[in-house]
Amino acid sequence: MMASFEERLTELEVRLAFIDDTVNALNGVVADQDRRVQQLSDELERLRAELLGVRSALSHDIRDEPPPPHY
Template identity: 50%
Template structure:
């Protein structure tokens, strides 16, 4: 191999290493974003379930069984 060919190979290897480093950094940042989003989704799901539980309890209070209500005073 002549020196020019070796220099081209070294240049290509360096370029590949730089690309790999950039992709590795990008992958780590994306992983951090996905992890944060997964945690946020879990928090929102818990809040949503609590809200549904509260809503069901309120519905039970607001819309009581009519058969258990006393008759109106004019009866």
């Protein structure tokens, strides 16, 4: 037996409600992930800056060293 127009419409409304809930949940997940990605990006930049500082502190220019004693 063929479903009535009203039954079909009700079924579509129910499906749309589930889809709407799913989209809202996924939007929350995406927003959380975006926030986390931004935090990780900020942390990466901080670590890069720190690494550059450590590298420059550990490296030295040979011109800064005193000449050997035989000069």
